[in-house]
Amino acid sequence: xxxxxxxxxxxxYRADRRLFRLWQERAGFYLLLVFAFAVVPFIANDYWFSxxxxxxxxxxxxxxxxxxxxxxxxxxxxxxxxxxxxGAFAAYNFHLRxxxxxxxxxxxxxxxxxxxxxxxxxxxxLRIKGFYLLVSTLAAQFFVQWVLTSVGWFSNNNASGVIxxxxxxxWGRDFSSPAGRYLLTLxxxxxxxxxxxxxxxxxLGRHWMAVRDMDTAxxxxxxxxxxxxxxxxxxxxxxxxxxxxxxxxxxxxxVEPHGFDLTRSFQILFIIIIGGMGSILGNFLGAAFIVLLPxxxxxxxxxVLAGLIDPGQLENLQKIIFGGLIVFFLIKEPFGLARLWxxxxxxxxxxxxxx
Amino acid sequence: MEFFFEVLLGGLLAGVMYSLxxxxxxxxxKASGVFNFAQGSMVLFAALTFVSLxxxxxxxxxxxxxxxxxxxxxxxxxxxxxxxxxxxxPPITLFMATLGLSYMIEGLAQAVWGAQxxxxxxxxxxxxxxxxxxxxxxFDIFAAGVAGVLVIFLSWLFNKTRTGISLRAVADDQLAxxxxxxxxxxxxxxxxxVAGFVxxxxxxxxxxxLGVQFSLSLVVLKALPVLIIxxxxxxxxxxxxxxIIGASEKxxxxxxxxxxxxxxxxxxxxxxxxxFLLVRPAGIFGERAIExx
Amino acid sequence: xxxxxxxxxxxxxxxxxVKAITDISFAVNEGEICALIGPxxxxxxxxxxxxxxxxxxxxxxIIYAGTRLRRMQPHAAARRGIARTFxxxxxxxxxxxxxxxxxxxxxxxxxxxxxxxxxxxxxxxDEVIQRKRAEEIIDFLRIQPxxxxxxxxxxxxxxxxxxxxxxxxxxxxxxxxxxxMAGMNHEEKADMSRFILDTQREFGTTIVLIEHDIGxxxxxxxxxxxxxxGKKIGDGTPQEVRENPDVIAAYLGxxx
Numbered sequence: 001x002x003x004x005x006x007x008x009x010x011x012x013y014r015a016d017r018r019l020f021r022l023w024q025e026r027a028g029f030y031l032l033l034v035f036a037f038a039v040v041p042f043i044a045n046d047y048w049f050s051x052x053x054x055x056x057x058x059x060x061x062x063x064x065x066x067x068x069x070x071x072x073x074x075x076x077x078x079x080x081x082x083x084x085x086x087g088a089f090a091a092y093n094f095h096l097r098x099x100x101x102x103x104x105x106x107x108x109x110x111x112x113x114x115x116x117x118x119x120x121x122x123x124x125x126l127r128i129k130g131f132y133l134l135v136s137t138l139a140a141q142f143f144v145q146w147v148l149t150s151v152g153w154f155s156n157n158n159a160s161g162v163i164x165x166x167x168x169x170x171w172g173r174d175f176s177s178p179a180g181r182y183l184l185t186l187x188x189x190x191x192x193x194x195x196x197x198x199x200x201x202x203x204l205g206r207h208w209m210a211v212r213d214m215d216t217a218x219x220x221x222x223x224x225x226x227x228x229x230x231x232x233x234x235x236x237x238x239x240x241x242x243x244x245x246x247x248x249x250x251x252x253x254x255v256e257p258h259g260f261d262l263t264r265s266f267q268i269l270f271i272i273i274i275g276g277m278g279s280i281l282g283n284f285l286g287a288a289f290i291v292l293l294p295x296x297x298x299x300x301x302x303x304v305l306a307g308l309i310d311p312g313q314l315e316n317l318q319k320i321i322f323g324g325l326i327v328f329f330l331i332k333e334p335f336g337l338a339r340l341w342x343x344x345x346x347x348x349x350x351x352x353x354x355x
Numbered sequence: 356m357e358f359f360f361e362v363l364l365g366g367l368l369a370g371v372m373y374s375l376x377x378x379x380x381x382x383x384x385k386a387s388g389v390f391n392f393a394q395g396s397m398v399l400f401a402a403l404t405f406v407s408l409x410x411x412x413x414x415x416x417x418x419x420x421x422x423x424x425x426x427x428x429x430x431x432x433x434x435x436x437x438x439x440x441x442x443x444x445p446p447i448t449l450f451m452a453t454l455g456l457s458y459m460i461e462g463l464a465q466a467v468w469g470a471q472x473x474x475x476x477x478x479x480x481x482x483x484x485x486x487x488x489x490x491x492x493x494f495d496i497f498a499a500g501v502a503g504v505l506v507i508f509l510s511w512l513f514n515k516t517r518t519g520i521s522l523r524a525v526a527d528d529q530l531a532x533x534x535x536x537x538x539x540x541x542x543x544x545x546x547x548x549v550a551g552f553v554x555x556x557x558x559x560x561x562x563x564x565l566g567v568q569f570s571l572s573l574v575v576l577k578a579l580p581v582l583i584i585x586x587x588x589x590x591x592x593x594x595x596x597x598x599i600i601g602a603s604e605k606x607x608x609x610x611x612x613x614x615x616x617x618x619x620x621x622x623x624x625x626x627x628x629x630x631f632l633l634v635r636p637a638g639i640f641g642e643r644a645i646e647x648x
Numbered sequence: 649x650x651x652x653x654x655x656x657x658x659x660x661x662x663x664x665x666v667k668a669i670t671d672i673s674f675a676v677n678e679g680e681i682c683a684l685i686g687p688x689x690x691x692x693x694x695x696x697x698x699x700x701x702x703x704x705x706x707x708x709x710i711i712y713a714g715t716r717l718r719r720m721q722p723h724a725a726a727r728r729g730i731a732r733t734f735x736x737x738x739x740x741x742x743x744x745x746x747x748x749x750x751x752x753x754x755x756x757x758x759x760x761x762x763x764x765x766x767x768x769x770x771x772x773x774d775e776v777i778q779r780k781r782a783e784e785i786i787d788f789l790r791i792q793p794x795x796x797x798x799x800x801x802x803x804x805x806x807x808x809x810x811x812x813x814x815x816x817x818x819x820x821x822x823x824x825x826x827x828x829m830a831g832m833n834h835e836e837k838a839d840m841s842r843f844i845l846d847t848q849r850e851f852g853t854t855i856v857l858i859e860h861d862i863g864x865x866x867x868x869x870x871x872x873x874x875x876x877x878g879k880k881i882g883d884g885t886p887q888e889v890r891e892n893p894d895v896i897a898a899y900l901g902x903x904x
Contacts, residue, residue: 033546127633135580327455
């Protein structure tokens, strides 16, 4: 009975398509925002900011980007990290080469550059589908990494292709402290998550899902397939590009092309499988899971299970657990943690009754 | 010109190795429609198990037997705990499951046998052989021979044995095969075990060449373009695709690489495969399904 | 109700040399319900696919609303006001009923993708208009209770109705229905017939449908075209067709 819709009559269509329909949802969301913006900065320490919260937020955003393409538009991709890399290196270059460019604008331009590359590698999706499309996204993965490594210009001729973040100055304020980087990342991620939530329930989102569920029928009712697919690639890559720029600037500080390798692409795919395909919330749940599990494991091996787990085996153990979880989720709950959360909500609507 | 042919032949022989990995893919794809990303980690697992047992002083053939038995057990576990529970799911789901599977197998292999590089000596000399003025690796020729024998063995298995015939029936139409009383689960077990065997052979040859190490599981990334070019359903296609990829990437690296900067071997096969896809979406040997509405 | 909306003249279609349709001509008047009947494999579905551009005919012309259509793609047909349903339901199974119906209105939507994504400009107002029209169709076909259900979870008969709703949402001038009553029981067929007649009366939509149940066809249609082995063997009012000796032969099987 904690969470229910009775008594809330929605009497016009505008109200029916609000981002959060029920007051419980709205209240929960605002409380969460207040907590994240106003409370967390005072209670978290630097370790939490730098090692947990910032990577969690950035990976959520990356998952969101991939989820738009794979979960909503149905186009599987193994090249997410490449689009992140484009975003990071483009943002770096925009900032470096255009005097006085506002910081946030260089993030956005980085995202736009990634969107352009996304469109390029999304072009084959008109003719090829399913696994075959993996080839195009893997081509993006390897080609982008190679270009960024072998063309010195992109890293301002750094010998090992490394780029370093400039001081994070926005409107004269320095956001370089761990708490500042956290707040900056949080603001960008919240804004883009709301944008994503709006997109998926707009006409554009319906086009994506129509193409995902049955593209021949979508064409027959007049949905332009190529435009829909390319927009999915572009917008997904935009999100990934901004995530890449954040990864380089607010999380790591310095990054090389190798930091955006295939393993990173897999990691982002795992986030959406565990978190839930076709869900916005799922990306946050999946990212939290993937950031926290290794920390939990290493803490466990140092304390409760000390002596039982050889520290050298931690990485292998992690791989086995992640792999196992992927298989487990695909078998038991293909819509991931987000669906588990939804089931819980449905339950709480009628709690304490069972039906 | 002689140098050109030398590079070409070297590339072709390297391509044989890609073909070997790709054949494992084709087998599984034909019988269960699964695009098995874990084929690479199966290669790693087999090679690592083999070399670790050999280093413990177990005779060659016994080691081979034990490793093969391990691969059968692995196939059984995959069928029992994964495939059986994913019947009737979309191919993309199955693919992602094999991605998870590959993480599990890699983690398991390294947890049991460690992550260090092992040398593997199969007793074949790698002294270059001079043939018509060109230098060729003796080992590569041996590998090509093994691949040939393997293909003959597999065609016999598929075309002449009862199992092979039911296997082709399953590949053609799972429901119809079930209806005539073919046990799907047994077929899957056999196919995954045979793919494990092919993985073992590929792992031994690759391992003898490059050392048995983690990078073995990455050959899966080369096999994908091979399959695109050859088609997912043809063993012959896998061979031809492997040869094309092997030869063209070596030629590209040697002749184009210096012009645009080295290290293009990583992405070149993919760009080539992409070009193929746009021109001939079903590969050279694959059949194109007619879409019905 | 007299000028033809759709005219097929001398249409032939073959797949890899196998003839599916041979030299078929007939006309469908504005506002009528025209039934295509014939045994399985007679080429009925192929003919629908030709009309809305899924297949291109080898030879022959399609004249629709006075315009000759050549090498037309399905989305171009949709733009001209031709909507259809499929023999094996082609709904978007992971989306809700409401969203499916809304996709049917995709050609009526105003506002660029950027306006939609950012919810600015024309998008917010347009969204409400489309929703209103979609709800009207949902009311018309009486599927309100399932508005927010995921289509893939609905029973077959309802899915057929949702598919009709999606087609009607496009406000078509010509509606092609491929076996709208296949696999339905008696009551469901009666409901569906009602909806089809109501569609014709309320919206003045011209309807071409394929149906196997001869009883339903005779009651429902103004005009019947009979196909057999890709050829037209009968064309006229239900009464005329019923008395046509070729049609009787094809259906009952006589030696020629």
